Amino acid sequence: MSFYPQLSRGYEPYDSNIANWVLYDTLPQLPDMSQRPRSFRSLASTGKKHLMKDFITDQFERFRYKVDQPVDNGRDISLEEFRKLAQQTEYEEEKKTSRKSRYSSYFRKEPEQRGVMLFDLPADASVCDVVSRVRGGPIERVVPGTCPEPFLEVHFLHSKSADSFAKYARTGLFVVNGTKPVVSRRPFELVKIHPVEDYVMAAATKNKATRVIELSIPFKAPSATSSSGKYPKPSQWYVSGLDITDIRRDLVQFGSIVEVRPVIATECTISIQFMSIAESILAMSSFSLYGTYHHTKYRGWKVEYGKDPADVPCFNV
Numbered sequence: 001m002s003f004y005p006q007l008s009r010g011y012e013p014y015d016s017n018i019a020n021w022v023l024y025d026t027l028p029q030l031p032d033m034s035q036r037p038r039s040f041r042s043l044a045s046t047g048k049k050h051l052m053k054d055f056i057t058d059q060f061e062r063f064r065y066k067v068d069q070p071v072d073n074g075r076d077i078s079l080e081e082f083r084k085l086a087q088q089t090e091y092e093e094e095k096k097t098s099r100k101s102r103y104s105s106y107f108r109k110e111p112e113q114r115g116v117m118l119f120d121l122p123a124d125a126s127v128c129d130v131v132s133r134v135r136g137g138p139i140e141r142v143v144p145g146t147c148p149e150p151f152l153e154v155h156f157l158h159s160k161s162a163d164s165f166a167k168y169a170r171t172g173l174f175v176v177n178g179t180k181p182v183v184s185r186r187p188f189e190l191v192k193i194h195p196v197e198d199y200v201m202a203a204a205t206k207n208k209a210t211r212v213i214e215l216s217i218p219f220k221a222p223s224a225t226s227s228s229g230k231y232p233k234p235s236q237w238y239v240s241g242l243d244i245t246d247i248r249r250d251l252v253q254f255g256s257i258v259e260v261r262p263v264i265a266t267e268c269t270i271s272i273q274f275m276s277i278a279e280s281i282l283a284m285s286s287f288s289l290y291g292t293y294h295h296t297k298y299r300g301w302k303v304e305y306g307k308d309p310a311d312v313p314c315f316n317v
Contacts, residue, residue: 114140114159114196115186116166118152122179127152128259128273131310133176135168137161138210138308140196141276142258153186156310157196157204157277168314200277209281211258211274212306213251215298216267217242239268247272250294254286255279263306271306280305 121130127144130152137160143153156162162185168174169183203209219239247270248260256275263269274280286294287303 113185114157114162115153115155116162116169117184117186118154119149119182119184120179121150121152121181122177123150125177125179130176130181131258131273133174134165134310135312135314136165136310138204138311140200140204141211141278143275155186155194157201161310164314171315173315197278200281203281204277208305209277209284210305210308210311211277211280212271212308213274213280213283214263214269214271214302214304214306215247216265216269216302216304218300218302219268242268244270250297251283254283267302273309 118130127142131139131142131154134154136156138157140155140157143155145151145153154165156165165174166183166185169181172180174180174183200209217239244260248257251257251272254274256279258273258275260270260272263271272283274283283294284303284305286292287298289295
């Protein structure tokens with residue numbers, strides 16, 4: 001005799017429903033089947049009455065919930081409506097992942113575009129030869145490259161300088177060693193990646209920092225008067241202790257040097273042109289910091305920022 005018929009006789013009002021609802025695998029197993037309950041009242045005669053009572057109550061509540069809360073299988077969707085929903089989902093996903101095109105940046109002037117790129121450079125031209133022909137305003141940094149062909153990126157400190165130089169190059173007056181390089185504006189996306197550092201802009205605004213540092217050696221030149229009527233002796237104008245190679249070796253550790261050249265001034269002065277303003281700021285801090293190697297070696301020398309060779313106006317044609 002099975003367990004279920006005897007259990008169901010204690011619940012006459014629910015006989016027809018419980019037959020499809022009781023889960024036999026979840027019934028508590030009693031070691032002595034002679035003690036199985038024959039009715040709801042007979043639960044008190046078992047040692048595990050609380051287990052059976054909880055089981056019956058739980059199963060009854062589950063059955064009543066199924067009857068009161070029917071399952072909502074949703075509504076039927078037509079094939080055409082399903083196709084529209086799929087297309088809308090694909091459009092939303094593509095809209096999130098796709099990148100917005102910025103073709104207008106290549107043809108429209110942007111206020112942040114302060115960089116230009118120079119292509120088709122002559123093979124015998126150095127960075128110094130190209131930078132010495134650039135005009136329009138102070139340069140923040142110069143970045144040379146060789147892939148896929150030699151090129152040069154010139155980043156001006158201000159966007160107005162880049163606009164002025166680009167307009168000047170279109171006139172055909174920008175010539176390097178007899179060759180007219182191709183000048184194009186740097187893409188807007190790349191300019192936004194490398195903005196001017198705050199400390200560089202602050203130093204350029206307050207301290208007039210540039211890529212050029214001028215070193216003036218202390219030297220007392222002999223006085224020349226018209227009454228003597230003689231050309232001064234060359235030995236009197238000789239400056240001892242001035243080694244350009246040694247100075248370049250001391251300053252190249254701060255960055256790449258574009259050029260070292262003499263300056264026409266009342267003192268014996270040379271200018272060192274770096275690739276960027278940040279490198280010249282680092283070198284200047286080493287000169288001014290007490291106890292450093294450069295401060296000790298060049299004590300008594302006059303160190304200051306010089307004028308950028310590109311900080312000259314462009315010709316208007």
